[in-house]
Every structure is written in C-alpha cells, then in structure tokens.
Amino acid sequence: MRHYITSGHLPQSLLFAGAAGSGKTRQAMDFFKSLNCIESPGSPCGRCAVCFKLRSGSHPDLVVFEPPVVGRQVDALREVLDGIRLRPFEARQRLVLIEPAEDLNKSSSNALLKALEEPPPATVFILISHNPALLLPTIVSRCQVLRFAPSAPAGEGAADLAEFRSAVREILAGGDPLALMAKVQPLDREELAGPLSVLDALLRDLWLLSCGAASLVAAELAGLDLRPDYYELDEIWQLLRGLRRGGENQNLKAAFAEIAIRLGRLRAA
Ligand SMILES: [Zn+2]
Incomplete structure (x- = not known):
C-alpha cells in the first residue's frame, strides 16, 4: 500500500x-x-x-x-x-x-x-x-x-441501473467483460446518464484503491482482489469523458465494450 x-x-x-x-x-x-x-x-x-x-x-x-x-x-x-x-x-x-x-x-x-x-x-x-x-x-x-453523484435515482430506471452496477461488479470479480454488453444493448444517448454515474462512482473508488485508501471504498469492492493501475484508470476516464461529450454518431457499444475490457484488466495479475 x-x-x-x-x-x-x-x-x-x-x-x-x-x-x-x-x-x-x-x-x-x-x-x-x-x-x-x-x-x-x-x-x-x-x-x-x-x-x-x-x-x-x-x-x-x-x-x-x-x-x-x-x-x-x-x-x-x-x-x-x-x-x-x-x-x-x-x-x-x-x-x-x-x-x-x-x-x-x-x-x-x-x-x-x-x-x-x-x-x-x-x-x-x-x-x-x-x-x-x-x-x-x-x-x-x-x-x-x-x-x-447525488444519491441514486429511485423508481423506474433504478432497477436497470442496479442490474448494470452488478454487471460491472461481476467483471471486477473475474467475470467475462463482454457479458456487460447485454446490459448495454438497449442504451441510447438519452439513457446514458445513469450508467455514466455508476461508472463515475466506481472509478472514484478504484482510484482511491490505487492510492492505497482501501478503507474509503465500499467493503464489497475493497474485498475484491484488485490492483488498479493508475494509467489504466486514466484510459477509462478518457473513455467516459468521450462518452459524456460524444456526438450523435458516436459508437456507444464500442465505447462500452472497451470500458468493459479495461475494467477486466484491473484484476490483480
Ligand atoms: Zn493514524
């Protein structure tokens, strides 16, 4: 640490x-x-x-x-x-x-x-x-x-988001990164805010882990065998920034696939 x-x-x-x-x-x-x-x-x-x-x-x-x-x-x-x-x-x-x-x-x-x-x-x-x-x-x-992020949205959309969040956690626990794509399939540009806020919160925690501040992140995340590399995190950050800024013809699926693959690399070697 x-x-x-x-x-x-x-x-x-x-x-x-x-x-x-x-x-x-x-x-x-x-x-x-x-x-x-x-x-x-x-x-x-x-x-x-x-x-x-x-x-x-x-x-x-x-x-x-x-x-x-x-x-x-x-x-x-x-x-x-x-x-x-x-x-x-x-x-x-x-x-x-x-x-x-x-x-x-x-x-x-x-x-x-x-x-x-x-x-x-x-x-x-x-x-x-x-x-x-x-x-x-x-x-x-x-x-x-x-x-x-402000506290998680309630009502409609919250269930989808919880599903997305657990799919992301699944990757970090060693699951197949591309399984996330099934959850991303129906996404269009108007529905990006939720998944982006999930990824923002996750990145923040991963970043704290990379600094050795394990006690500041959710226990379920700290319990995983992760060695987030700062440079890898930075790549994911750039992808999120691109998604947030992105134009009409941006390929959302490709961007999410790359994020998923990079998340998969954060496990301890
Ligand atoms: Zn002390």
Whole structure:
C-alpha cells in the first residue's frame, strides 16, 4: 500500500465535483488521513499523531482555503501559496483544499493555475466544486476529476441501473467483460446518464484503491482482489469523458465494450 502512496502515481491536482452535501469534503479529509496515517497508511488508525490532530480539527499540512468574497482575494491566496513552497512539516503528502473552487475570481484562478503547473513538493491540491462549469477550463484540464453523484435515482430506471452496477461488479470479480454488453444493448444517448454515474462512482473508488485508501471504498469492492493501475484508470476516464461529450454518431457499444475490457484488466495479475 505504501508503495502506491509514495510511488508518485498520485496526481497532484484533483477536482471533486458534485452537488452540495454529496460528501466531497469529508472524502478529502479522509483521503489526507489515509495518505498520512503513521500507523497504517491506507487504512487510518484513528490514534496516531496525524489521525489525532485531524480529529481535533487541525494539522499543519492540511491547508484549507475558502476564497474570501470580500477584500483582495488573490492576496489571501498568494499568502497560502507562499506558505507551501517548502516541503510539508510532518506529513508525507500535504493537502491543499480549495472550497468552493467556483468562488475563485479571475486573478486568483490565474495564480492557482500557476501553482498547479509548478506544484510545490509533496503537495496534492483538491478543488471542491458544486458547479465545475464555472471554473477556468485550463484549471479543470489540469485536474483529475472525481465525480460525486447525488444519491441514486429511485423508481423506474433504478432497477436497470442496479442490474448494470452488478454487471460491472461481476467483471471486477473475474467475470467475462463482454457479458456487460447485454446490459448495454438497449442504451441510447438519452439513457446514458445513469450508467455514466455508476461508472463515475466506481472509478472514484478504484482510484482511491490505487492510492492505497482501501478503507474509503465500499467493503464489497475493497474485498475484491484488485490492483488498479493508475494509467489504466486514466484510459477509462478518457473513455467516459468521450462518452459524456460524444456526438450523435458516436459508437456507444464500442465505447462500452472497451470500458468493459479495461475494467477486466484491473484484476490483480
Ligand atoms: Zn493514524
């Protein structure tokens, strides 16, 4: 586990996108604990100095910036960025949380962009946003985007979605990837939102697993013998991005087939 955390697979900027109240901030804090717990990285002990400091509300290497809406916002941000030029005080990885990122004005956004382009040592930036469409596109494109969906839809469609979700889990458990295609068959462009949200949530969990943060993902997933490779995950992310953006004549079946095959490769070799 330590290997994943220290091997540099960690992207240096993340965007947690999703509706208010979908657990993004909590997840970011847990992620910091998971990266830095002294006793058991990947599965925070709750007792060591890092876990303890966080529980009592502060750690020198967890930096939270809430963009002020009055005064010179960019000066406040610069002060924060100046404070993180050197290595972290105690932690393996410092975390800089910016929330809500859509409150950054233009000059702050540019200052942040510069920091994302030349990040300080051992530092992960997490931007939290309820409305990523308001962010500077150049900032978004530098971030690995983790989507936090609102709670699952109920009623009609929920059953289909549950079926799709279990078909995906089946692949991760060692089943035939192309069996997923039977569930995808009736999909058309208007019905993509549900399956995409299932895959978004899954990718987020797989990504946390690849960082060694097994304690943050659903037990049924953590129990599978998975060794998600960051680069493989990134390929799947690109496919999802393509599906979300896709034009009328995009071949949905081919895209889902490729996702299914790549998911099948995430099992431990
Ligand atoms: Zn700990």
